[in-house]
Amino acid sequence: MSLLKTISTIGGLTLISRIMGFARDILMAAFLGAGLVADCFFVAFKLPNFFRRLFAEGAFSSAFVPIFVQNLRSEGGNELQAKGFAEEALAVLLPTLILVVAVFQIFMPWIMPALAPGFTDDAEKFNLAVDFTRNTFPYLLLISLVSLLSGVLNGLKRFAAAAAAPIFLNMTLITSLLLYNGSEVEAGRALSIAVSVAGVVQFLWLVVAVKRAGMGLAIRMPKLTPRVRELGRVMLPVALGAGAMQISLVLDVILASLLDDGALSYLFYADRLNQLPLGVIGVAVGTALLPTLSGLLAENTPEKAAYQQNRAMEAAMFLTVPAAFALMAIPDVLIGVMFERGNFTATDTGQTALALVAYAAGLPAYVLIKVLAPGFFARKDTKTPVRIGMIALLVNLVLNIILMQFLGHVGLALATAIAAWMNCSLLYITLRKNGYFQLDARMKSRGVRMVLAALIMAVVVSYLSHILATPLAGSLSHKIWSLLAVVVAGKVSYAILCHITGAMTLSEIKNFKRAKS
Helix, strand or coil: CCCHHHHHHHHHHHHHHHHHHHHHHHHHHHHHHCCCHHHHHHHHHHHHHHHHHHHHHHHHHHHHHHHHCCCCCCCCHHHHHHHHHHHHHHHHHHHHHHHHHHHHHHHHHHHHHHHCCCHHHCCCHHHHHHHHHHHHHHHHHHHHHHHHHHHHHHHCCHHHHHHHHHHHHHHHHHHHCCCCCCCHHHHHHHHHHHHHHHHHHHHHHHHHHHHCCCCCCCCCCCCCCHHHHHHHHHHHHHHHHHHHHHHHEEEEEEHHHCCCHHHHHHHHHHHHHHHHHHHHHHHHHHHHHHHHHHHHHCCCCHHHHHHHHHHHHHHHHHHHHHHHHHHCCCHHHHHHHHHHCCCCHHHHHHHHHHHHHHHHHHHHHHHHHHHHCHHHHCCCCCCCHHHHHHHHHHHHHHHHHHHHHHCCCCHHHHHHHHHHHHHHHHHHHHHHHHCCCCHHHHHHHHHHHHHHHHHHHHHHHHHHHHCCCCHHCCCCHHHHHHHHHHHHHHHHHHHHHEEEEECCHHHHHHHHHHHHC
């Protein structure tokens, strides 16, 4: 499977998951509202997700895949050797996870005050949060095992099953809400149980996929083998970097809470739209690129690795640059159609749109980080991107404090974008300095032309949204159809402009679309 087709496959499945995530959020708002029960569920869902982001997905995947691929493809390596490494990792991971989950289940009443100190004054809210979190916490064990199985499949370049797994989470949560007919508390409890049920579904889905790939894993006695020790050594820096990222996100929330009412909501809703292209494109590129680079480096062909990294950047830029310009060109239209109803007013739309512009300014950088970081991870260098990431986080914090004084919540979003560009720049400079990667002539030329095409496209969609101002302010159906017209016009004009400027020919665009199917 070509890198382009891989990115398209993962991106398409991730898009489905993101769309279902929006549907899930709409249903959750309808059934839980924004009161006591919703607060308890969000806290309950946050705790296992915190550890998931910290260890299971980012750190584990970034460390596991290169070692797995090395055992699979390097001289003397084979599938049996790679399977042995995966079983060794599973043997240590499983009892560790069982112990962690058991400790949290027992001591949850004493852990909850640290996670949600504001709940301690309300006995009902506190007890409900503890109950919900005990229901959701087994998800940590299950999703960590899912990450291991996904790493095996990605290392084998079988991406579809792992990319589809998150869809089952949203399907399960949506089903639990649609089948609910009781009180808010019962809905929240059903939803919290559904989180762990979704983990079981995802796990079983990937167990079947791994067996079909000829890599069914057996349970061994846990042992700290040299390969497992290497996995731990590579994981630790990434986990520390992920921890710094999570701390930064918590600090952002604290700082936003110091601003006027609504600041947190404006940032949340703006980030939801910004995350759509970021999640679809960034996740797809990063997931597809890491095993590709690891395999080429294991085969001692660094020039081919550099070529594939340039093509991955080209694909990422082709998709991300127009998305960023569109988000900045018509943010009020997008926010208005998506969220402006009920208690979400026109004023809220305006404030959220300003935050979206700031976030979108950093969108290409967020995605390019996903392209550049695998250049280190594939070489088992997890320390360098973590050091760079921590520098960017420190800059982000300083800029947050400064810019929020003048721009309020928009300053926080803008600080995030600036820090992302610093992170991206430092990653590229370091890769080039080490002789690992540099932009080739084709990428440089096409990159500039893509920016030009996207800029003109932004003018087109902005002008069209002005013409359609009346239906965009009308009924929901008029809003949706008008927005679709603007989006289609943007896509068509961008494709034509890319062909005219030479950023990408129409035949290449057709091949790109064909790769998605």
